Amino acid sequence: MFYHSGKLQYEVRCDSPNPVFAKYLQQAIGGIEGEIRVAMQYFFQAMGARGNPKYRDMLMMTATEELSHIEFLCHAVALNLEGAPLTEREAAAKLNPVVHAIMGGLNPRHVLSSGLSAMPVNANGIPFDMSHIYASGNIAGDMMANVTAEATGRTLASRLYNMTDDAGMKDMLSFLIARDTMHQQQWLAVIEDLGGIEATMPIPNSTPEEHENLEHSYYFLNTSLDEPTPQGVWTNGGPTMDGRGTFTARDKAEPMGQKPDLGKAREHSGAQKQQM
Amino acid sequence: MFYHSGKLQYEVRCDSPNPVFAKYLQQAIGGIEGEIRVAMQYFFQAMGARGNPKYRDMLMMTATEELSHIEFLCHAVALNLEGAPLTEREAAAKLNPVVHAIMGGLNPRHVLSSGLSAMPVNANGIPFDMSHIYASGNIAGDMMANVTAEATGRTLASRLYNMTDDAGMKDMLSFLIARDTMHQQQWLAVIEDLGGIEATMPIPNSTPEEHENLEHSYYFLNTSLDEPTPQGVWTNGGPTMDGRGTFTARDKAEPMGQKPDLGKAREHSGAQKQQM
């Protein structure tokens, strides 16, 4: 069950409101790299968690923290929209001769739809959709998804930090960058806790070996007609990351299958007579 | 530039066509765990790759392999749809008394829209959308996204393997399981090639330290009112995965920010008079 405090997790100041930066900040709320995504992802992973309950609890605790991140980011968007022009006259007075440009640079829906406040959308105004909640029932796969989410999140926060010179915004973003650091660390720490990369690979590690055509499990396939196989750890003949095999490469990919031929179309199938 | 051979990468047989299994298989084509996703993800990562070009080439070679996976899976769907009922009469003749059930169990659009062939949709009939292509311009983040994609892919292939007893389908899926193993390995191998987890963390590792509020970078935050902090690698006081800090925990999360108060609504903002 959830509870709330009236105060924000972190203080939000905005010295020089910028409605175009408000549009950019939306990516951290409703973008695929944003906070709605991680909050909901950890929440749904927690609700489907099976096995040691400590991972479930950890997921729910961090889901709860992420809800607080959405909250202060929403406040930051609203503060950046303070003073945005609400009439053609306001726009013209302040901003001539680039009035059209400002009207174009804003997310129009910050004026038209939300009345100068945050929306659950990304920097293009596209609403977040929940297909991005990765919760597979496999804890190792989910941890990789979480490291990914926090990697994109910290990359985004760093890019936003670069795009503003407002001290308040920079301070808030430096907090987000820090928390994303920790969240990357903690999900990797779960992999360690489960025995480390080798013990958890390949994902899922419960697939019986007889379900896998092992002949094809450990070669890099070069499908290029004119480029040499790139050399690296994946071709060096060393052990694979799961400790079950040896890395090799196949320089020449050959088809192993048939020509796919579906024959003629059936009556009543809605095809043309010429196909029957 | 791309080229094509008339033969499939792997042979596809289907001994007992099953139109309901055809619906399930669609998840491996148009699901977020599926092959369109990885093909396009590696393709777009390759097109945005900066730095050592060997990683770009590797991404493009595997993107090309994934296109071949889409291809043979599409053929598998079509083979499973051979013989599906196209008329009420056919349905009734073969399948009575569960004719309605079969009509309900099929993806109706396999009959109505595609004329008994594969579609770029998932097992719920939802078309794949390209928001799921993760290509951030950060190679370490992208590799984590790729391991995630292959983890969900191998989990899916294993579950599909369990849900069929058709020998041809099982053979094809055991090949997919194998290739997903390799793809998990090779993307992890890139992380090794870049110096390993510690050297690549946190992502992005180019964010200047002064952009990060380091005070908040290494504690696990317990946001629960009644649960103890779960104990594990993330709380054991050991070094963090990036080698920059020490794992600790804060058992009691306190708000650090203000109450968010936006004051009164402005004239012309479309609010109610009562808000002004």
Add this chain to the structure above:
Amino acid sequence: MFYHSGKLQYEVRCDSPNPVFAKYLQQAIGGIEGEIRVAMQYFFQAMGARGNPKYRDMLMMTATEELSHIEFLCHAVALNLEGAPLTEREAAAKLNPVVHAIMGGLNPRHVLSSGLSAMPVNANGIPFDMSHIYASGNIAGDMMANVTAEATGRTLASRLYNMTDDAGMKDMLSFLIARDTMHQQQWLAVIEDLGGIEATMPIPNSTPEEHENLEHSYYFLNTSLDEPTPQGVWTNGGPTMDGRGTFTARDKAEPMGQKPDLGKAREHSGAQKQQM
């Protein structure tokens, strides 16, 4: 800032797990009538609230309650999926001769994607998308949106109640029906608190009268060629709900505008020569 307790807001029992009912229950999580929608809607309304802060606090408190509803519904879905068939063999053993039907009746992604747990999707498996979060910056409009959301929510909960005979599920749903009753009441109570329907209408009530062509504000327009104007409060000549006018009707709708003619296409516009 948000906090969490390890216990659910309400107890969830499921005596006879039913994976098809799990699919139905998803509508209450990820449907437009569901709990993610109201949680996020009240949250975003709170974050954009201007004027008397008591409404903001009220919105956030109920947003927080709705998060707890998502939580126990997710648990209910997972409990209904206990024992769902994971292999063709399990399916055949238990459920013959309608094995295909059961495979068709399930949401396939409950097996393939989530590993027998809840997803942020509706009963058709369609992920919730945040375009459904109505938060306009106008408190009266938002209250109407909230009554609507709770009306659809209580309708849905009642229909789900009818579709199960599991005592645990019925008990949980009777709690939801009750809370949806209260939430309908409380949002209507806010309208009362703001002065009642007449004082808050039309929405927004801050639009200056000179922005409105009042000649067209109070007649019902009959656009039918052969049906009489339906008679009722809206045609009875009484005062309108906002107290500003009198209800009348126009039985014959006539065009007041011009024929829309865009003339010829411009050079460089990508049109056909025949249009230029």
Add this chain to the structure above:
Amino acid sequence: MFYHSGKLQYEVRCDSPNPVFAKYLQQAIGGIEGEIRVAMQYFFQAMGARGNPKYRDMLMMTATEELSHIEFLCHAVALNLEGAPLTEREAAAKLNPVVHAIMGGLNPRHVLSSGLSAMPVNANGIPFDMSHIYASGNIAGDMMANVTAEATGRTLASRLYNMTDDAGMKDMLSFLIARDTMHQQQWLAVIEDLGGIEATMPIPNSTPEEHENLEHSYYFLNTSLDEPTPQGVWTNGGPTMDGRGTFTARDKAEPMGQKPDLGKAREHSGAQKQQM
């Protein structure tokens, strides 16, 4: 059955075409507050209407009017796009030095995709999707949805009115503001016609009382840890809006349920061995 006149419902003039305002106007066509939405919503409610047919007829008549609104708004968008730059040269000639800004401020697809005419998209260029058609089969819930739609519609029209100083556009919008006033009134009038708020609440009013856990139907739940319960009509001990109860509040929300624990993962579920 539908019919059409060649003339618009209302006259549309545009004295100074503005392609950026064309982008803004799109919200009134393809936005969730726009005319496609209400046209289709009333249409589908009419098609599912059961009970007294006068409400069905009323819905269809207003659906028909809304189709005419889409029509004249589309013409308004096209008129605002007259003269928009179609080549880099035109852009540079007219608009230097802000040529890039204008290219950025436009919806690019007004040039690239529609050839200077309206599209069924919102101000962010996002196509309208029909998930926003609320038609529940419950007339009281539907009326609330309709008041909501018209409230957002009139709020939008008012905001658009403020953002232009073109006399023709202002005239057209003042007509829309007026019609949205009436439509708010008429749907509220249907509630009156059905017996008023008390008689129609809670929605649906056909849910048997024994399906509702009435103990939980009439208290406001304070889920905050540090904020007092906001005081108002919803806490004043007066009768609830449905006349069935008395408003109270619970200041301290306590969990009533269990810890949600799903135990171990099953074999064949695609989980990790560590979860089994």
Add this chain to the structure above:
Amino acid sequence: MFYHSGKLQYEVRCDSPNPVFAKYLQQAIGGIEGEIRVAMQYFFQAMGARGNPKYRDMLMMTATEELSHIEFLCHAVALNLEGAPLTEREAAAKLNPVVHAIMGGLNPRHVLSSGLSAMPVNANGIPFDMSHIYASGNIAGDMMANVTAEATGRTLASRLYNMTDDAGMKDMLSFLIARDTMHQQQWLAVIEDLGGIEATMPIPNSTPEEHENLEHSYYFLNTSLDEPTPQGVWTNGGPTMDGRGTFTARDKAEPMGQKPDLGKAREHSGAQKQQM
């Protein structure tokens, strides 16, 4: 401006209601092959039509007819849902032993969301989205899009005809098949009216020849490594359909471009140090 008659364009009877067929019929309402699509497509093409106004009028007249098709199809869906089970008990009474199967075969939202009436969704329950409205401002391209839409529409209607043995449904569908025939014919007739295929090709025919690299305009490119060029009209050396060239083939596709190399990542770009 639009008007309405209270009667349907065509009579709808349903002798034996079938809720699973109701789900199938939805494809003709909210599918990409359905009637919302053509109604809106012709409407938006009409609103953007430039050049001879007779084509605009024709488009609007047929748009209006398609609205009437949506209407009677919605009624057909509702009639097929009469008698669908609303409670577990009703389901069990009528349909045992396949009660779960029927619950699975239905679109659950026909019970849960619409209360036994039509929705603007396809046979998978996916809401129609307006990105499918093709209206390019080029009349020849639009006519091709319209023939395509009617081809998919008539194919769908034929497949639905096959999937029912209800006489009323078959009668209604035979009317739809007929009208789709005419609509295919009339859009092709517009091409004739504009001068025929040769005069309208290539689309757009207003692109100046110097904007086209004519060297590459008339050869079929064989990109296969092992298949011969398929022989047909497109390789027979005859004149092309636009009368401007001669069909040829290139059997061996060779890259003409460079290796795409983006060099190193810039500082502040959020990349890894290893890419810089």
Add this chain to the structure above:
Amino acid sequence: MFYHSGKLQYEVRCDSPNPVFAKYLQQAIGGIEGEIRVAMQYFFQAMGARGNPKYRDMLMMTATEELSHIEFLCHAVALNLEGAPLTEREAAAKLNPVVHAIMGGLNPRHVLSSGLSAMPVNANGIPFDMSHIYASGNIAGDMMANVTAEATGRTLASRLYNMTDDAGMKDMLSFLIARDTMHQQQWLAVIEDLGGIEATMPIPNSTPEEHENLEHSYYFLNTSLDEPTPQGVWTNGGPTMDGRGTFTARDKAEPMGQKPDLGKAREHSGAQKQQM
């Protein structure tokens, strides 16, 4: 099976990078008129092709070519993003006084999400979704869909050509315009190869005549109340395009159906008591 060369199909140069034009170019990658669409459309049509296999091979060969078009367009986007501002300071230094305008004119996600490279989105930043893949199992309908796709593609390429004065971009686009010409021709040539328009119409031509209510197959229906029937090939009494009938018109459209009346709502349907 697919293969790749390290070189692009066509050379890409960009003399003066323009990040706003990069946004425009995205329409040719991820727009409905773009290259992902045609690549995937031809691919899925090939996978479902039944009848003479030469059409399947042709589809797959051109699908393969379109993959190469996506590739060089992605490179073009990245080249246009070289030098785009990554910090507020860079933006201010170069672009003052229109710094906000440039930040607004860019697709923010080219900076925030992709790190200056192409994305699978359109010019509004909306990800491509696979619902636009038309592959019906009817070869004639599919060919019409393909001509349509190439018509919109060539129209788009022409409009993009007009919007840039970069010589490299113009050169690349003149190649695309040429290839789109050929692709329009070749799909029309398939219609010829199948016997021409008359032999392939109406689509599908395998629908038995007794499934069609031929009385309604060949008249144009005037649904206007005040406009005369537009005159043209479709009303001239000549033979229809399928050679089966004669074009006529009905000037006065009359309803042929009943009033749609659904009666009262059922118990347990979630309706209001007032509807029962």
